[in-house]
Amino acid sequence: MIELISDTGERREMTINMGPQHPSTHGVLRLELVLDGEIIKKVKPHIGYLHRCFEKYAEEVGDYAKVIPYTDRMDYVSAMNQEHGYVLALERMLELELPERVEHIRVIVAEMQRIASHLLGIGAFGLDLGAFSPFLYLFTEREKILDIFEKISGARLLYNYMAVGGLMRDVHPEFKTDVAEFVKTFRPKIKELDDLLSYNRIFIKRTANVGVLPVEVALNYAASGPVLRGSGMKWDLRRNDPYSIYDRFEFDIPVGEGEMGTLGDCWDRYIVRVREMEQSLRIIEQALDSMPDEGDVMQAIPKRIRMKEGEVYVRTESPRGELGYFIASNNSASPHRVKARAPSFVHLCLLPAISKGSLIADMVAIVGSIDIVLGEVDR
Amino acid sequence: MLTVVKQGWSTFKSIFTGMGITIRHFFGPSVTLQYPDEKMELPENSRAKLYVNIDDCIGCFLCARACPVNCIDIETAPATADVDLGKTSTGNPKRFWLTRFDIDMAKCMYCDLCVHPCPTNCIYMVPDYEYSEFDRSNLIYSFSNLVPEQVADVKEKAEAEAEEKKRQREEMQKAKAEAARKKKEMEAKKEEERSEKDGKEKGRAPSKPENDGGE
Numbered sequence: 337m338i339e340l341i342s343d344t345g346e347r348r349e350m351t352i353n354m355g356p357q358h359p360s361t362h363g364v365l366r367l368e369l370v371l372d373g374e375i376i377k378k379v380k381p382h383i384g385y386l387h388r389c390f391e392k393y394a395e396e397v398g399d400y401a402k403v404i405p406y407t408d409r410m411d412y413v414s415a416m417n418q419e420h421g422y423v424l425a426l427e428r429m430l431e432l433e434l435p436e437r438v439e440h441i442r443v444i445v446a447e448m449q450r451i452a453s454h455l456l457g458i459g460a461f462g463l464d465l466g467a468f469s470p471f472l473y474l475f476t477e478r479e480k481i482l483d484i485f486e487k488i489s490g491a492r493l494l495y496n497y498m499a500v501g502g503l504m505r506d507v508h509p510e511f512k513t514d515v516a517e518f519v520k521t522f523r524p525k526i527k528e529l530d531d532l533l534s535y536n537r538i539f540i541k542r543t544a545n546v547g548v549l550p551v552e553v554a555l556n557y558a559a560s561g562p563v564l565r566g567s568g569m570k571w572d573l574r575r576n577d578p579y580s581i582y583d584r585f586e587f588d589i590p591v592g593e594g595e596m597g598t599l600g601d602c603w604d605r606y607i608v609r610v611r612e613m614e615q616s617l618r619i620i621e622q623a624l625d626s627m628p629d630e631g632d633v634m635q636a637i638p639k640r641i642r643m644k645e646g647e648v649y650v651r652t653e654s655p656r657g658e659l660g661y662f663i664a665s666n667n668s669a670s671p672h673r674v675k676a677r678a679p680s681f682v683h684l685c686l687l688p689a690i691s692k693g694s695l696i697a698d699m700v701a702i703v704g705s706i707d708i709v710l711g712e713v714d715r
Numbered sequence: 716m717l718t719v720v721k722q723g724w725s726t727f728k729s730i731f732t733g734m735g736i737t738i739r740h741f742f743g744p745s746v747t748l749q750y751p752d753e754k755m756e757l758p759e760n761s762r763a764k765l766y767v768n769i770d771d772c773i774g775c776f777l778c779a780r781a782c783p784v785n786c787i788d789i790e791t792a793p794a795t796a797d798v799d800l801g802k803t804s805t806g807n808p809k810r811f812w813l814t815r816f817d818i819d820m821a822k823c824m825y826c827d828l829c830v831h832p833c834p835t836n837c838i839y840m841v842p843d844y845e846y847s848e849f850d851r852s853n854l855i856y857s858f859s860n861l862v863p864e865q866v867a868d869v870k871e872k873a874e875a876e877a878e879e880k881k882r883q884r885e886e887m888q889k890a891k892a893e894a895a896r897k898k899k900e901m902e903a904k905k906e907e908e909r910s911e912k913d914g915k916e917k918g919r920a921p922s923k924p925e926n927d928g929g930e
């Protein structure tokens with residue numbers, strides 16, 4: 337495979353594999369790189385190492401509720417958001433009315449999960465580029481979120497907390513104070529992160545002008561979430577196609593502006609995530625204020641889910657982008673078809689387009705900046 | 716020239732801000748625990764291990780049916796008429812011996828779906844997380860409190876009773892069938908008699924022994 341110089345002395349391309357066990361591929365992803373020296377000529381992502389038959393399983397399992405733990409395992413970094421999308425789709429099909437308290441708790445946990453997911457994404461991104469301390473400090477914060485989640489749901493990572501029509505359990509009595517406490521302590525940490533990583537000279541040098549994604553390309557590939565917003569497009573489903581009770585809250589949609597280099601480079605995608613965490617904090621605060629203290633979170637849960645014949649597609653804004661669930665039902669106990677539109681998969685398709693011509697060392701930055709989770713890519 | 720100085724300054728600054736933050740964290744409170752010596756207190760409802768209070772289980776199979784990975788294996792035998800298994804602490808009458816109640820914790824994904832449907836709340840998660848094993852088969856937890864002899868015994872009894880019941884039912888069915896046959900015969904006889912009488916009155920033999928409803 338390795339033939340650098342041919343007999344006649346002319347330059348030859350080299351093909352190397354990055355992954356599946358490469359530490360910076362965020363899971364098990366194999367990238368087949370065709371290199372000319374250090375310059376990437378071609379990238380081909382090979383996926384499927386984490387395939388678990390989610391969609392087929394959903395058809396076979398025999399119950400709509402039994403699918404929820406599996407949606408957790410699609411994107412294990414933001415399990416709450418995955419559940420939220422799935423249960424919303426089912427609720428829209430069943431035309432269920434939800435209690436206010438349930439909606440508020442869901443929004444709060446979904447936004448906290450978004451912060452946790454971004455903390456991991458940013459931390460791992462920095463780690464890939466050699467910044468080790470931010471990773472540890474961010475994980476300390478993430479741990480606080482997971483602690484709260486553990487108190488409410490009993491699990492740290494794969495919660496199975498949302499049920500169709502409600503929540504599996506009520507939150508603990510000190511939930512509000514816990515979350516408020518977290519919001520208070522977390523605000524200054526974003527400033528610290530800015531000092532430590534965002535405006536660090538080395539970090540900027542590594543990420544600015546790297547992996548530039550022009551907005552037309554992003555749209556052509558159907559990118560969404562921070563990847564699209566990093567290219568300067570103001571598109572957030574919480575605002576553009578509000579679901580749950582997001583239309584009641586005030587928040588800004590941060591977009592990339594090309595501050596440090598070209599619009600749509602790795603730094604822009606990164607900073608969008610950082611600023612989104614601030615907005616999530618704003619949403620959490622507003623939701624905490626308006627959340628009713630009393631109410632049964634399980635009252636609207638149907639005893640048995642009887643689905644009419646029909647189809648539904650519901651899209652939600654997961655930390656990685658537009659997460660859509662298409663569910664077709666044919667009157668039986670389990671779904672006829674479940675299709676998940678996973679943002680990570682779409683963004684992985686972008687990779688060849690934005691990494692052509694960059695250095696192999698920058699590949700790590702590009703993969704980190706699109707923040708994929710392989711569990712969601714392979715499903 | 717100016718840009719070089721500017722960039723140099725910003726690099727210098729980033730290094731020192733970074734160092735400052737790191738040093739602050741270095742002298743800040745520790746966030747880790749020295750695990751085997753210190754342990755974190757898990758919240759009481761955390762999902763770490765399944766436990767079944769077998770005295771309260773009524774053998775309804777709801778938990779096994781709710782499990783997405785089929786890791787709960789239950790086998791029951793109906794209690795015979797001569798024993799009374801009593802009631803659960805929630806007041807539900809117990810009608811089954813639980814001859815097997817195995818949970819394979821190696822397969823379990825701690826999803827909590829089996830906990831909610833239980834009518835007597837006897838299957839639940841406990842915050843006990845230190846149970847790793849060298850052999851995977853050790854992770855199959857048996858909650859049934861019957862020893863194998865008892866299991867064989869109750870199964871035999873239950874079978875015998877089932878046989879007995881079946882026999883009784885068959886007998887009853889036979890008796891019923893007999894009675895029905897006799898009744899039918901009687902009716903047929905009466906019918907005949909009546910139609911004969913009818914025929915005599917009208918002066919002709921009826922084509923069918925049937926009663927014409929319209930008259």
Ligand code: SF4
Binds near residue numbers: 782787827828
């Ligand atoms: S927790 Fe989930 S996987 Fe484990 S036994 Fe219960 S239903 Fe099955």
Ligand code: SF4
Binds near residue numbers: 771773789834
């Ligand atoms: S649901 Fe509860 S009562 Fe029924 S079999 Fe399971 S543990 Fe026993």
